Every structure is written in C-alpha cells, then in structure tokens.
C-alpha cells in the first residue's frame with residue numbers, strides 16, 4: 239500500500255444478504271472504520287434503499303450500458319445514482335462468465351458510469367488455465383486495452399481497478415502477496431505507458447478469498463491499494479477487520 243493513495247475496501251455481497259444483514263451493517267460499521275479508508279458496500283440492488291448510513295458509501299454490482307428503454311431486467315446509471323450509489327462494479331468475472339460480457343461492453347459500461355459522474359470499479363483477472371500457461375500479463379493487457387481505447391486519460395484516472403484472479407474467487411485459494419503484487423505492478427506499469435501521473439494515482443484493489451487473516455499482508459504490497467471482498471463481506475466482524483487492515 240502506498241500512502242499517497244487512499245486505501246479502498248469494497249464489499250461485494252453478490253446474490254446474498256437480506257434486510258437483517260443490512261441492519262447489522264448499519265448498526266456496526268461506524269465512521270471510525272471508514273476514517274482513513276474508503277469503504278463501499280455493494281449489496282443486491284433491491285437492498286440499496288434499506289441502507290441509511292453516512293459511514294460508508296454504496297455501490298452497485300453491475301449496470302446497463304444503455305440510458306433507458308426496452309431492456310427488461312436491466313438498470314441504468316441514473317437509477318443507481320438516485321438509489322444513492324457512488325460506485326458501480328463492472329466486468330466482474332461472474333458477469334463475464336454468466337452473461338457473456340465482452341471487454342468492449344465492459345469498457346462501454348465504465349464510460350457510461352463515468353458520464354453519470356459515478357466511479358466504476360473495473361474488474362480484470364485470469365482463469366487458472368491462463369496462469370498455468372504463463373499468459374497472465376497478455377490476458378490482463380487485453381482486458382485493459384479495451385478500457386484504454388474507450389476512455390480518455392482523465393476518465394481512466396477516475397476509475398478504480400480490481401484485480402481478481404478467477405481461480406482465487408470463493409475458493410479459499412488466495413493469491414500469495416507476491417503473486418498479487420506482481421500483477422498489480424504489471425497493471426500500474428501498463429497504465430504508466432499511457433500516462434505516468436494516472437498510473438501513480440490509480441487505486442488497484444485485490445480480490446479473491448481475502449479474509450481477516452490474510453488482508454494485512456496483501457494490503458502491505460506496494461501496488462495493492464485495498465480489496466474487493468466477496469464472502470468475507472457478508473460477516474460484519476470480518477469485514478470490519480479487513481477494513482482495519484487497510485488503515
């Protein structure tokens with residue numbers, strides 16, 4: 239973690255949670271936790287309106303690349319804005335896999351989020367087969383290229399990037415701190431080819447089986463600026479410990 243970039247921890251509840259979980263978060267996650275860390279909760283969209291807390295920010299888990307219209311089941315940036323969101327995750331590997339989302343579509347979504355003055359959390363990450371074949375960097379580069387092509391330097395500077403190796407998501411197999419740092423450094427250097435100041439200011443989160451007992455070492459890596467937390471963001475005590483580890 240570099241102290242020039244403010245640490246960032248986002249909890250992605252995925253398709254989990256209910257109103258009673260919302261209540262326990264609102265009651266327990268006070269402003270002390272979020273003093274030196276940007277803390278964001280991304281619950282399922284139907285729970286957004288149940289949150290009423292100024293101690294942390296809200297995010298959505300995905301968004302349409304369209305403004306409005308005949309897109310059954312989709313939701314727009316404006317809708318999430320009205321629901322109190324400041325952040326929207328785009329390109330999560332589960333969206334890429336379950337809904338066939340392409341790099342180009344994800345870049346369009348990020349652009350739409352920025353146009354609505356919200357912050358996209360753009361996810362990238364490789365499957366195990368790519369890592370085993372030794373192709374991690376070219377795979378991530380292709381994911382980043384779509385974003386770099388679609389967005390201006392100013393727009394890129396407003397994004398948060400999340401590196402989530404797919405083999406580490408929900409598996410309990412966390413990337414080692416060195417594996418995480420290697421890819422985070424690669425991502426930062428890749429953006430430095432576009433613009434050095436952009437790269438230095440960019441917050442890059444690690445996601446994939448982050449838990450209270452491994453968060454500190456992961457977040458201590460020079461290019462790891464926090465985490466995108468799945469399973470452990472569903473237990474308020476675990477999530478608070480992870481936020482504290484980012485402090």
Ligand SMILES: O=C[C@H](O)COP(=O)(O)O
Nearest residue numbers: 250407408446447468469
């Ligand atoms: O968005 C969060 C990630 O997919 C990580 O999930 P996990 O912490 O359950 O491995």
